[in-house]
Amino acid sequence: MKKLGSRKNDIDAAAIRANHPMPPQCGLFYFEVDVISKGKDGFIGIGFCSKSVPLNRLPGWEIDSWGYHGDDGHSFCCSGTGKPYGPTFTTGDTIGCCLNFRDGTAFYTKNGKHLGIAFRDLKGELYPSIGLRTQGESIEVNFGNRSFKYAIEHYMKEEKTRLWHAINAKPIPPISSPSTSVPISQAASETNLTATVHQLIMSYLVHHGYSETAKAFSTDAVQLIPGDSSEMEDVESENPSLDSDKDMINRQRIRDAVLKGEIDFAIKLTNTFYPSVLPSNGDILFQLRCRKFIEMMGLCAGRQITCSDDEDEEVVEVIKDHLMIEEDDDEEIEDKVDDDDVVIDEKKSSKRRKGVETGLNGLDGNIEAAMRFGQELQDDYRDDNREEIKKALEETFSLLAYTDPRKSVVSYLLDPSGREPVANALNSAILVSQGKPPIPPLEQVYRQSSVVLNELARNGVGSSAFVNLRKDCLV
Known part of the structure; x- marks a missing residue:
């Protein structure tokens, strides 16, 4: 996108606003402006504003408008009074502008160099905006159709690391005992959380019939909490060394048959071991x-x-x-x-x-x-x-x-x-016929987390863009 300036008088200043607002769901929104010519005086403003802002002044000079100006290097926040921020910019420079929806800040770059935070506490629906004022000013905007000079991907990774550090720094909340619903002390909550995670993993392995893996996990990973063995009762009840070993093996054979494309064999095994399942499903x-x-x-x-x-x-x-x-x-x-x-x-x-x-x-x-x-x-x-x-x-x-x-x-x-959804549906039907849940708790946690992230993104919470359950938690 290109824009040309007019004359020097303040009343001749004009701005242009993008057609679409910057979506908070992206986490970071970044664009760059190439200054093709500073024109006579270089009164160029780069920033963003709300949809209601008049476009007859440079960005930053109106309420709900923010800008960084090239003639003096000042930043302007919703007023005509600027503050020293960065260097001036002129013909041949590339100025980048980034909104961080995770923390509500904005920063600028010059020729690929980060200039520091310019604005804070940003909220609402905001649009990229460029303003020019004097004759001969010419710029071109890059919204990502070609490579940026600033390494925005690296900054994105840094922000992602900061968010995960903040998540991991949160104290573990007390966990209620499943038998008494009485909050467990904070000192024991971390140990209890570990036991809960072990229980989730064990139930997942048992659900899908991974008998050998479940046995190894039960032996090597699952440990009861000293003095309170009740916390792992569910894990013990699903221990493959007890009643579920044969059932897991049978379900695994059926699952393997479907995954190999041997559908007739899978149906035969199902009718042999679980004769009521297919007639009722x-x-x-x-x-x-x-x-x-x-x-x-x-x-x-x-x-x-x-x-x-x-x-x-x-x-x-x-x-x-x-x-x-x-x-x-x-x-x-x-x-x-x-x-x-x-x-x-x-x-x-x-x-x-x-x-x-x-x-x-x-x-x-x-x-x-x-x-x-x-x-x-x-x-x-x-x-x-x-x-x-x-x-x-x-x-x-x-x-x-x-x-x-x-x-x-x-x-x-x-x-x-395409075989896997069929195998999962059949396995779930078998479990339901035995009075067990169709979906293991670990998958329920994953699905619920996905819904929460989607809802956060839909409601404009920028931090949600920095969490990818599949890549961050499964891979």
């Missing part, structure tokens, strides 16, 4: 079946279906349409595909088959199995009018629209990461 069974179809299509990915006499597209349409037709329409499919024309061409072999009866005979074994299972899936949920079911089926069957779905816009469906 139809939505999870639906997720498993959709995932099974996706895994089957993954096995088919890359195989080419070709036909003689230029009927390639016709056969592909048969495969696409087959899942959406009624059984009475089979004759229509037979009319579309000639018995001797279907050829399956793979990388190392090709086969010609005869006797097309349903529009599927003659297809590669993996493709044929996927088509038949897909038709079964479609038939079973044809009359289910729930939007989430319709949407899931539409998304799942979209894999049929591409010769090689691995190279299509729906390739993400084949990604193994």
Whole structure:
């Protein structure tokens, strides 16, 4: 953005304000101004203001306006009286302005050098603002479309360190005993907090069926508080060396099967060890079946279906349409595909088959199995009018629209990461059937912390921008 100055008189001064305010959610807001020419006198003001401030004077000379001026190096805070702040600036200089929403301060930089805090106790919705007054003044503003001269990323890291230091310096509050709800003494709270953290970790390991890890953690990390063993009763009750060892192993086998894409095996194990789970959780069974179809299509990915006499597209349409037709329409499919024309061409072999009866005979074994299972899936949920079911089926069957779905816009469906939500949902259903919570306490703490951070950011609390739960706490 460029701006040119006018004449020398005060009444000829003018300012320009950005279209959008600086969002507190970013934590720090920084921009730089390149002085292309100081013009006749260099009466250039750089700063910020509220939306209601008149734009006929330099930044800092009005209420709710702050600025740093190049002709005298003074800072102006909501008045025409300035205070010595930094050096003057002129043609060729780059002046940066930064608002720190964590502590409500603002500072400037000159040619990449930090000049110190200029303003404090800043609040409200503020907009970047530049003012010029004399003839020939010319500037250009950089909001990040090119590299800054000042290392703002380094400053961001420093601010993040300061915030975490402040968080860690807070005294640990007393923790109430889960059995008596009586506050524990401050002297014992740190030890108690450690026990609580151990309990959270143990419950997480048990919840997800990590039996060997849980055993090792129980042996090496979990220690009871001397004189008050009640603080770790929950950990002891979930100790894998007790009743939950076999259950953890069974749930881990089921989880591993889903994560490997072996959906039929996962269903078989679930029905063997937990026979009531799938019949009473139809939505999870639906997720498993959709995932099974996706895994089957993954096995088919890359195989080419070709036909003689230029009927390639016709056969592909048969495969696409087959899942959406009624059984009475089979004759229509037979009319579309000639018995001797279907050829399956793979990388190392090709086969010609005869006797097309349903529009599927003659297809590669993996493709044929996927088509038949897909038709079964479609038939079973044809009359289910729930939007989430319709949407899931539409998304799942979209894999049929591409010769090689691995190279299509729906390739993400084949990604193994899609198995994890299904595995987690099944594991939670098993635990609920045993009267246990569907989500481990540690995950609840994480989710609640995420909600709190989002709410803080939504309400303009700048400090929230310096905390990233995934990067800071999980990695």
